[in-house]
């Protein structure tokens with residue numbers, strides 16, 4: 001039974017000023033989705049062999065736009081918008097200083113994004129979203145990226161500031177779960193983005209400015225992937241926040257265990273960073289011992305992942321049984337399938353099953369050769385980030401945006417949201433499925449349409465590329481639908497009150513041990529693991545450095 | 556606080572679901588492994 005105090009908590013609203021800051025981020029995210037989504041459609045059409053880009057636009061130019069806007073901009077901005085709202089909702093309105101940091105961070109990131117995007121659009125930076133050396137972009141592209149990173153630190157400091165303030169004001173108490181999770185995610189982000197900041201500031205910028213003429217490619221890739229793998233967890237953890245904290249409330253249940261949720265977040269912090277070599281498994285210059293070690297650390301994420309799966313199933317089962325579900329799986333039918341706030345993220349969760357299985361295959365050291373640089377990999381992360389993460393974000397947007405704009409999600413919009421998610425799942429099954437299969441046949445990722453000089457093997461790939469275009473077209477319809485719903489929620493939906501759902505902890509859950517909030521312990525382990533996994537191989541890389549490379553501009 | 560744990564919740568479905576999930580991961584991994592051994 002909800003007590004009066006609990007009811008009152010449900011009505012807590014994010015302060016309008018914080019809401020404005022969160023919305024600013026969300027606007028940028030959806031603009032990125034619109035442009036990036038269009039590029040995605042064009043890519044699949046080009047690769048089907050039936051379409052040529054007009055006006056001399058290059059394939060790698062739009063692929064860079066797609067990867068940067070969707071992989072980097074959409075994700076980071078939505079996450080910051082969501083996190084700001086989440087902290088303000090659960091730990092209280094930001095102070096003026098914290099909010100100011102949020103705005104300064106927003107503008108620094110946005111100036112950086114505009115600078116980089118301009119260079120990509122001018123065809124001065126078709127280096128794809130991983131900006132691997134020795135491909136060399138215009139220096140403004142790298143400077144823009146540096147601003148994005150610095151801006152994220154400034155904005156992140158505002159969010160962390162609120163947490164510190166809360167802890168000071170409530171000594172000996174465990175912090176609000178959602179705020180705690182935000183701080184774990186930001187800690188991971190700050191620790192990992194130091195790597196890419198070093199790469200950009202000390203390698204790529206001086207080299208693109210012509211101050212030095214050669215770059216150490218191996219070191220730059222190592223710094224990139226020290227950042228790149230935690231980056232994917234930086235996308236995923238906010239989705240997990242929704243699953244752990246918001247979904248239980250949406251379905252009318254309780255959070256299965258606060259301690260389990262915190263523990264799994266801390267394990268993600270530990271096992272997301274010292275693992276970048278699993279992206280460099282076929283790379284020369286790293287000894288197989290260190291690759292193996294990082295593979296072992298990588299596979300440790302299976303633990304928090306299965307904890308999460310268990311926790312979600314348990315939340316669903318307990319709720320479904322309370323609603324009268326009988327038998328082993330009868331509870332499943334009782335869940336609120338007609339509620340977009342539940343169904344849309346649920347489809348995301350379901351997609352994470354094949355996505356996770358694929359990820360384990362990718363990370364399995366020598367087995368990586370099977371899939372490395374094939375379009376299987378693209379199929380993989382369109383399940384992880386482009387389905388699991390984005391569908392969870394869409395599902396969150398359907399209550400977050402109206403909460404912030406003082407509007408409501410109407411019945412029709414709820415229905416459209418459900419259709420949107422089904423369209424997405426259908427289109428993605430076709431596109432990602434075709435990518436997975438033809439990847440196993442050896443079809444490369446990141447490649448313009450080519451018959452490879454009439455090769456018979458390459459001819460076998462073409463039907464799958466056509467399937468990708470069919471799936472891509474359906475997905476693009478999904479993008480149009482979600483943009484329509486978002487526009488409705490921003491400007492046209494009826495005025496009203498929308499809840500920001502935050503779950504209560506189950507009364508059966510154990511009390512949360514305070515050790516889970518002892519940052520000294522966790523950050524020490526985190527840094528120790530990083531030093532353990534990287535010190536020796538990086539020293540080796542520097543002492544036995546490969547000859548540097550001059551820059552290449554292949555577009 | 557209410558009286559604690561009147562009854563442990565019934566989580567049989569969760570047990571089976573997580574089991575199926577684990578089995579799916581293991582089966583797909585071995586399929587890829589077989590392909591790998593076959594090719595390399």
Ligand code: HEM
Pocket residue numbers: 037038040041043044063064066067070071074075128129130378382385386390444445446447448468471472473475476479
């Ligand atoms: C209409 C929906 C989408 C379509 C049709 C689409 C299609 C594609 C295709 C065909 C590629 C690979 C091209 C190649 O390797 O040559 C690609 C790459 C990529 N996509 Fe998507 N995508 C869509 C949505 C998304 C979303 C929502 C995200 C992220 C949230 C995303 C992130 C990426 C990333 C990071 C790459 C890698 C770019 C690279 O390899 O440099 N995509 N997409």
Ligand SMILES: [Cu+2]
Pocket residue numbers: 228229232278279
């Ligand atoms: Cu990774």
